[in-house]
Amino acid sequence: MIVVAFYLAVSVLLFFVRPSRSWQKWIVSISGILLLVLYVSLPCRIYLPFNVYVQATEALHQRNERNLLISQQDPFVYGAKRDHIPADKEVYVLIIDESLRNDHVSLDGANYRITMPRMGSLSSLTRYTNYYANGVFTMYAVPMMVTRATPETFALNYREWGVQQAFSECGFKTVWLTNEAQLVSDGVSDYVARGAEIIRVQRDMDMPAVVDSLCNQHDKLFVIMHLWGNHQFYINADENISRYLPDVTTSDAVRGEDMYNNAYDNCILYTDSMLMALTNVLQKKQGISQWIFTSDHGEGPIGVHGGAHGYTYPYRSEYHVPLMIWVSDGYKAVYPDHVNNMKRHKEEPVCADHLFWSLLDMADIGIDSTLQQEGMSVFGDTLLPHKRTLLLPDGKSIMSLED
Numbered sequence: 001m002i003v004v005a006f007y008l009a010v011s012v013l014l015f016f017v018r019p020s021r022s023w024q025k026w027i028v029s030i031s032g033i034l035l036l037v038l039y040v041s042l043p044c045r046i047y048l049p050f051n052v053y054v055q056a057t058e059a060l061h062q063r064n065e066r067n068l069l070i071s072q073q074d075p076f077v078y079g080a081k082r083d084h085i086p087a088d089k090e091v092y093v094l095i096i097d098e099s100l101r102n103d104h105v106s107l108d109g110a111n112y113r114i115t116m117p118r119m120g121s122l123s124s125l126t127r128y129t130n131y132y133a134n135g136v137f138t139m140y141a142v143p144m145m146v147t148r149a150t151p152e153t154f155a156l157n158y159r160e161w162g163v164q165q166a167f168s169e170c171g172f173k174t175v176w177l178t179n180e181a182q183l184v185s186d187g188v189s190d191y192v193a194r195g196a197e198i199i200r201v202q203r204d205m206d207m208p209a210v211v212d213s214l215c216n217q218h219d220k221l222f223v224i225m226h227l228w229g230n231h232q233f234y235i236n237a238d239e240n241i242s243r244y245l246p247d248v249t250t251s252d253a254v255r256g257e258d259m260y261n262n263a264y265d266n267c268i269l270y271t272d273s274m275l276m277a278l279t280n281v282l283q284k285k286q287g288i289s290q291w292i293f294t295s296d297h298g299e300g301p302i303g304v305h306g307g308a309h310g311y312t313y314p315y316r317s318e319y320h321v322p323l324m325i326w327v328s329d330g331y332k333a334v335y336p337d338h339v340n341n342m343k344r345h346k347e348e349p350v351c352a353d354h355l356f357w358s359l360l361d362m363a364d365i366g367i368d369s370t371l372q373q374e375g376m377s378v379f380g381d382t383l384l385p386h387k388r389t390l391l392l393p394d395g396k397s398i399m400s401l402e403d
């Protein structure tokens, strides 16, 4: 890797300088060596452009390792079961947003300008205030959200199928609904969605109609929606919904920090509108329904060329992400204890490690006792202490998120 880095550094210099005299060649050579020294000295690996190179090579390595492990896997069984199966129709939805920072999500404008006004009007919505992602790349974060894998046991996500498999074992129709744009972004759907039907749509706003149709076909339904959301470069918006202008989608002016901020927030307004449409679909069904909304990871400084995430030492805004839970009246009637517990825990420190267990518990699904972990569900009586950590972009290093 070091040799390649040196070759690249000198190549870039040669390309720009095109030395013709011997003293120029000396300068290029010395500069190349200096770049090499900078590269191998650790602090430099976290800065542009070196961090991009380091992370890209590490991610490529991880992807190759992943493909090898996945090819060796047999179907996984959780031994899932439910002690009590409600007679009503049931619909559960996990919505995974992209690159959404918690500090830009405002339901009422109290701490930031309003970006989710429709969610602010929902009475049965609970917002968690201290929820962290456990990865800052999609390819690490999403698998850990839907499997038992944590930053310490990341390889588990290759061996064990996603939570949809447990729902499937309990008779649910399971669907992984994803924006087509994710195909070029994550590359994880192919294996993380194992066992579920994969449906791709062109726009996030197409998803509520798909859920509506699925509800009409299935009495027991579990859907994971993977949005394009706030992924850079913040063009996932609708001009009829956007309210912060100018932004990068509506103006040809020089793109400054304000325009990126506006564009980022307009994407949240678009997601807010989609969530409202989804909620309306579920409310009309009048059965047991619930959705959980969160983001795979957050975002670093937004004003920098349309934002980025996955810094070697991530910003807090890259892992402090929103977690919101909406429950229908039908759900409250059947699972009142779950709702009370979930509201009671809303300010406790939780993270994506809790998501898998909460999704199971949400529908009262138990799995084989050898796989079970207690005290990890936000719907449970007690949340046991849990150390929050972050899997860094190299796919191996772990950062503690404890204060």
Ligand SMILES: [Zn+2]
Pocket: 098, 099, 137, 138, 139, 296, 297
């Ligand atoms: Zn992502």
